[in-house]
Amino acid sequence: MDTHSDKPAPAPAAPVARFVEGSTLRHVAVMTAAGSVGLVAVFVVDLLNLFYISLLGETELAAAIGYAGTAMFFTTSVAIGVMIAGSALVSRAIGAGRREEARRLSTSAFLYMTVATVLLVALLMPFVTPMLSLLGATGQTREVAALFLNIVLPSTPLLGIGMAASGTLRAVGDARRSMWVTLSAGLVTAVLDPLLILVLGLGVEGAAIVTVFARVVMAAYGLYAVVRVHDLAARPSVSGFVKDVRPLSGIAIPAILTNIATPAGNAYITHALAPHGDAAVAAWAVIGRLIPVAFGPLFALTGAIGPVIGQNVGARRFDRVRQSILDSLKLTLGFVLTMWLALALARGPIAGVFSLSPEGVALVEFFCLYAAGSFVFMGALFVANAAFNNLGAPLLSTLFNWSRATLGVVPFVWLGGRWYGAEGVIAGQALGSVAFGVAALISAFAVVARLQRRAVTSASTPAPAPALVVGELPPFSKGEDASALGS
Numbered sequence: 001m002d003t004h005s006d007k008p009a010p011a012p013a014a015p016v017a018r019f020v021e022g023s024t025l026r027h028v029a030v031m032t033a034a035g036s037v038g039l040v041a042v043f044v045v046d047l048l049n050l051f052y053i054s055l056l057g058e059t060e061l062a063a064a065i066g067y068a069g070t071a072m073f074f075t076t077s078v079a080i081g082v083m084i085a086g087s088a089l090v091s092r093a094i095g096a097g098r099r100e101e102a103r104r105l106s107t108s109a110f111l112y113m114t115v116a117t118v119l120l121v122a123l124l125m126p127f128v129t130p131m132l133s134l135l136g137a138t139g140q141t142r143e144v145a146a147l148f149l150n151i152v153l154p155s156t157p158l159l160g161i162g163m164a165a166s167g168t169l170r171a172v173g174d175a176r177r178s179m180w181v182t183l184s185a186g187l188v189t190a191v192l193d194p195l196l197i198l199v200l201g202l203g204v205e206g207a208a209i210v211t212v213f214a215r216v217v218m219a220a221y222g223l224y225a226v227v228r229v230h231d232l233a234a235r236p237s238v239s240g241f242v243k244d245v246r247p248l249s250g251i252a253i254p255a256i257l258t259n260i261a262t263p264a265g266n267a268y269i270t271h272a273l274a275p276h277g278d279a280a281v282a283a284w285a286v287i288g289r290l291i292p293v294a295f296g297p298l299f300a301l302t303g304a305i306g307p308v309i310g311q312n313v314g315a316r317r318f319d320r321v322r323q324s325i326l327d328s329l330k331l332t333l334g335f336v337l338t339m340w341l342a343l344a345l346a347r348g349p350i351a352g353v354f355s356l357s358p359e360g361v362a363l364v365e366f367f368c369l370y371a372a373g374s375f376v377f378m379g380a381l382f383v384a385n386a387a388f389n390n391l392g393a394p395l396l397s398t399l400f401n402w403s404r405a406t407l408g409v410v411p412f413v414w415l416g417g418r419w420y421g422a423e424g425v426i427a428g429q430a431l432g433s434v435a436f437g438v439a440a441l442i443s444a445f446a447v448v449a450r451l452q453r454r455a456v457t458s459a460s461t462p463a464p465a466p467a468l469v470v471g472e473l474p475p476f477s478k479g480e481d482a483s484a485l486g487s
Contacts, residue, residue: 066285095314136274165222377437408432
């Protein structure tokens with residue numbers, strides 16, 4: 001007879017707040033390196049995808065991928081915004097030692113992501129062709145881009161689920177499995193792309209089908225890692241979701257607005273290049289895929305620093321928050337300078353491999369030699385945005401990103417295109433990022449300093465309830481005090 005059969009099962013151990021101790025530089029570097037592998041793998045495959053399309057020998061097809069990519073950037077930006085919100089809230093709960101809250105927030109983030117992406121797809125699908133026309137696409141180029149989007153857009157919720165899972169895994173500090181969420185999609189695409197595009201002759205349609213299948217794999221692995229490996233998903237409930245909608249929206253909506261600023265700016269750049277012909281737009285498609293391959297670790301860095309900041313905010317370690325930002329900047333500067341040199345030296349082979357026209361080759365070479373250096377300032381803006389989103393100041397992230405995407409893009413691109421043609425458009429986009437990167441970084445350190453002063457003055461009193469306004473980010477729920485960290 002089993003004398004222990006009536007005993008309740010032990011509760012799962014609370015996730016360890018890994019980032020509140022040890023070297024912040026090491027935490028940021030390890031999380032960035034792991035995130036970079038999966039992220040860059042996806043971007044490399046995306047670049048190879050364009051390479052396979054270019055082998056078909058039609059400039060219109062490469063230009064169509066450029067237009068479609070600009071449109072898809074909007075949907076991806078919405079998913080990234082929701083992922084940021086879920087990752088920030090889950091990491092704070094883990095940093096404060098509140099396991100059940102972390103599980104509930106993780107589930108609510110998945111539900112929020114699903115609702116948001118389904119509504120987005122329903123809104124965009126009827127307007128695919130007008131949207132492409134607005135970007136400047138015409139004729140066969142527009143038809144091919146519309147075919148691609150009509151296949152890929154309905155799979156956006158799968159992309160969102162995979163990204164939400166990746167954000168939750170980063171929040172708990174599981175860099176390896178977070179990496180495999182995106183890496184699995186990249187590997188599937190790498191294997192199937194040449195088969196469908198070249199061997200079966202499906203071209204752009206084949207690329208779209210592979211994209212959908214890769215998103216299925218991404219979502220499936222992400223859910224497995226969150227639910228089965230970490231047990232970071234509670235049973236869905238209406239009351240839990242309703243409770244979490246407000247704090248999720250408080251970060252997600254500003255983050256979404258922040259993220260769509262970049263595709264909005266890119267859409268204007270695409271529009272500005274359209275009068276220069278399909279050759280210029282095809283070159284912009286190559287540049288648009290070269291950027292994340294070359295600077296993918298910067299995008300991974302913004303995802304890496306978020307959970308590090310979030311856990312230390314939950315533990316009220318603002319000295320470590322400031323150090324995490326400084327360490328991120330060190331990594332950004334060193335990486336961008338190294339990659340800029342590599343791009344400048346290899347600009348000829350890079351530009352020549354995609355079967356572009358001479359004008360397109362010259363435009364890609366111009367980016368590699370000159371405009372790539374602007375990512376020093378873009379990297380500073382990325383780091384500042386990650387800090388704002390995890391410090392309760394997401395509206396500052398929105399402000400700086402939209403300022404850069406409008407004041408830092410439109411006048412510079414318009415004047416550059418008017419005076420120097422297509423190269424002037426690319427140069428204008430690069431120059432516009434300088435001032436906003438510096439200003440955002442200064443503001444991020446100011447927010448940290450203010451929160452640290454508040455933490456010092458209120459150390460002996462209960463923290464107020466989490467607020468959703470700029471600068472208000474106490475790490476405890478209503479009615480709790482610092483003793484909750486030990487529970």
